[in-house]
Amino acid sequence: MLSEERIDKVLKSALDKGGEFAELFFEKKESNQLSMESSRLEKVKTGFDLGVGIRVINGDQVSYAYTDDITLDSLLKTAKAAGTASKYNEDVTINNLQQKNTDSVHQIEVRPETVEKLKKKEVLKTADKSARSVDQRIQQVMVSYIDYYQQVLIANSTGLLVEDERVRTRLMVNAIASDGKIIQTGRETPGKHVGFELFDEYSPEEVGKKAGQKAITMLEARPAPSARMPVVVNHGFGGVLFHEACGHGLEADAVQKGSSVYTGRIGEQVANEKVTAIDDATVLNEWGSFVVDDEGHEAEETVLIKDGELTDYMYDYKTAKKEDRESTGNGRRQSYQSRPIPRMTNTFIAPGESKPQEIINSVDQGLYAKSLSGGQVEPATGDFTFTVAEGYLIEDGEVSEPVRNATLVGNGPESLHRITMVGDDLEHAPGMCGKEGQSIPAAVGQPTLLIEELTVGGTEREEE
Incomplete structure (x- = not known):
């Protein structure tokens, strides 16, 4: 040293x-x-x-x-x-x-x-x-x-x-x-x-x-169908959907540039009242955790959305100073060769009260997205397309046969309003988050949850 x-x-x-x-x-x-x-x-x-x-x-x-x-x-x-x-x-x-x-x-x-x-x-x-x-x-x-x-x-x-x-x-x-x-x-x-x-x-x-x-x-698995339907997203890495489609829009640099759909919306209802979203670098031994961020600010828990209401953004030193407030401990950088910018740590949707099986049982016909993989997001609007790495049909309230090549197409802010059930089985998952050429370790997470309607893109017709 x-x-x-x-x-x-x-x-x-x-x-x-x-x-x-x-x-x-x-x-x-x-x-x-x-x-x-x-x-x-x-x-x-x-x-x-x-x-x-x-x-x-x-x-x-x-x-x-x-x-x-x-x-x-x-x-x-x-x-x-x-x-x-x-x-x-x-x-x-x-x-x-x-x-x-x-x-x-x-x-x-x-x-x-x-x-x-x-x-x-x-x-x-x-x-x-x-x-x-x-x-x-x-x-x-x-x-x-x-x-x-x-x-x-x-x-x-x-x-x-x-x-x-x-x-x-x-x-x-x-x-x-x-x-x-x-x-x-x-x-x-x-x-x-x-x-x-x-x-x-x-x-x-x-x-x-x-x-x-x-x-x-x-x-x-058989080819996935194409339709608008209820989607149950599994806990853990399913949280990448919130991370990509909504989380980056809650970073203060995007908000201050006016390139976020959440700019100027503190106090507004931006999600279903069952949704509470948190960024927390203090989660014990989690992938995105630390004691202090890369500007020396102590790790914090920042509640971004509380019962559906937008309550805060994620700040580093510079963006916080611009608003005459304290950093939220989100100043992060890839290495000594990179300047710090506002970044997520462990970002997740908090657990609710429903049991995962209850959520599945509530769906007559839908999709169970057990795991997601890569996706594309338009930061300014929150429009997204995510690939389902492992998916199953839900029929009469039960998980049935597996389907392949399914995609989830929708809008992040709209999807937050369509979350109607949130499970009690929160789980985190590791990932590498890229922004402005910098890649850093960040965890995503959520419990099992139900999005009441989402466009599912499939290949059923093409492969039959």
């Missing part, structure tokens, strides 16, 4: 030409990746990143520079580069640094950097073998493992000085099944803010088996 004396000199240098605010972000990160394909270990990669990013803010103007050389001379040059674009301000002051204690609540039992690569390879082999054993029609299995250990230090001209450590571990299994005519994929990707103990909760054998079973189920 850097000494307080060195940090103080760098911050003063950054504001030498003026500016209202200067910030230093130090990062040290070690990552390990292993991948297996065709039952062979294809890649073993260890990465090491070390560097500092320096940001200067003056009004709406932001200047950013970074370096991987953390000698004092290099840091001072980088600070001057960040500060050169600022307009002169005679009243620049830098408060004395005050170290803030941030003991992590996210306990790590088995630090992944202490685990031998041969043991990590065994995780891949076990998952691969398990997926292939499901059925002889499993033609290919791709397994990848990643862990990383990240240390950050954030200091700024207000006197803030804080450190944080993040450890994340994830396993991803893709099983591909084929009957010679049709190809289907099953995917399982558990990951959390934990160490190698992830596999105490998610055994590689079970993860591989689930991926293989999903691929075979969809291979045997």
Whole structure:
């Protein structure tokens, strides 16, 4: 890490030409990746990143520079580069640094950097073998493992000085099944803010088996019908629909630019009264959790929608200052090479009171979207199209036969009003969220819920 004396000199240098605010972000990160394909270990990669990013803010103007050389001379040059674009301000002051204690609540039992690569390879082999054993029609299995250990230090001209450590571990299994005519994929990707103990909760054998079973189920499924119908969305990764179609519109930069459908709507009813939506970086050991964000603000729970009413947005330092309020702890960045922007952490629809089976029983004819995959969203309107990775028909209140190639087509804000039942089975799921060229770990989540009507696109006619 850097000494307080060195940090103080760098911050003063950054504001030498003026500016209202200067910030230093130090990062040290070690990552390990292993991948297996065709039952062979294809890649073993260890990465090491070390560097500092320096940001200067003056009004709406932001200047950013970074370096991987953390000698004092290099840091001072980088600070001057960040500060050169600022307009002169005679009243620049830098408060004395005050170290803030941030003991992590996210306990790590088995630090992944202490685990031998041969043991990590065994995780891949076990998952691969398990997926292939499901059925002889499993033609290919791709397994990848990643862990990383990240240390950050954030200091700024207000006197803030804080450190944080993040450890994340994830396993991803893709099983591909084929009957010679049709190809289907099953995917399982558990990951959390934990160490190698992830596999105490998610055994590689079970993860591989689930991926293989999903691929075979969809291979045997019939083409999905096309119609407007009720849709029951399963808990966990089903929350990606809210994340993409609504969540980004609740980030303060989109709101302040007027590119969000939620701009100026605080206090309005934007969803069914059964819907409460939350962004919470404090969820214990969850994929998108941390102790402080990448601007040094403590992790928070931010209620975005309460009983259907829009209550708040997600702010970083800059967007919060523009409205003379505090950050919500959503200032995040991909690395020291990136400036922080408002980003989601663990964003989810809160649990309701209905049992999942009650929700399914309430539907006469509809679709059960057990898992979703990729999708497309128009940020300005919330219009979306999502692919259903695993889907089933609901007939007379019961889940019946599987269907493949279903898509969900609709509008995020409208769909929030159409959620009429919310389950009590909240579950989170990991993902990588992209925005402005930056990719960060963010979890999605929700309980099982019912959207009373949604357009389901299928291929029934084409394939018959």
